[in-house]
């Protein structure tokens with residue numbers, strides 16, 4: 001190596017160190033970096049150092065793929081639609097004939113209607129406990145359990161989600177208060193006991 005190229009290498013290293021000190025590289029920047037365009041490097045690079053490879057980036061915690069832990073990227077709230085319920089229904093339906101040894105849905109469905117209904121009730125109670133306790137994070141998890149087990153109930157009952165969606169659509173725009181007031185008088189529940197008795 002000539003004295004001139006040693007000097008260039010030394011200038012490049014110092015420059016790179018300065019740059020790394022001033023900013024944290026992103027994953028995109030982890031690609032090999034080009035040599036800095038200093039006046040001296042430009043002058044000589046066309047002759048003696050043009051064939052030399054660029055210096056590899058220094059491994060840091062952020063750009064070293066060997067040290068980066070595998071991250072599971074979960075969908076963010078707002079990026080998944082309720083269509084996932086229809087997909088889940090199709091999956092659980094397909095499990096009716098699956099091996100109970102490898103499918104929780106198959107195992108549950110094989111236990112019969114009472115067990116399916118009981119599991120849904122248990123999950124609903126767990127959900128309401130989290131709601132009443134104000135535990136938002138746990139409420140998300142328990143709500144997902146409730147929806148899954150409700151879908152198992154539907155599969156067991158031979159009911160298609162579109163029937164429930166249609167019922168919700170029918171109710172759209174009808175206030176619950178208005179609907180209750182329009183019920184026939186015989187449907188009103190009369191208390192069996194009163195405080196006067």
Ligand SMILES: N=c1c2ncn([C@@H]3O[C@H](COP(=O)(O)OP(=O)(O)OP(=O)(O)O)[C@@H](O)[C@H]3O)c2ncn1[C@@H]1O[C@H](COP(=O)(O)O)[C@@H](O)[C@H]1O
Pocket residue numbers: 088091092095102103104105106144145148
């Ligand atoms: N969303 C769910 C889901 N939510 C909860 N669970 C399971 O429901 C079970 C509830 O646990 P519990 O201990 O309360 O109930 P348990 O194991 O029946 O116990 P016991 O009450 O009988 O004593 C757990 O095993 C959970 O993993 C679910 N299992 C499956 N799904 C979905 O259903 C798909 C099909 O699953 P498999 O049928 O297992 O292939 C999966 O890909 C998921 O998308």
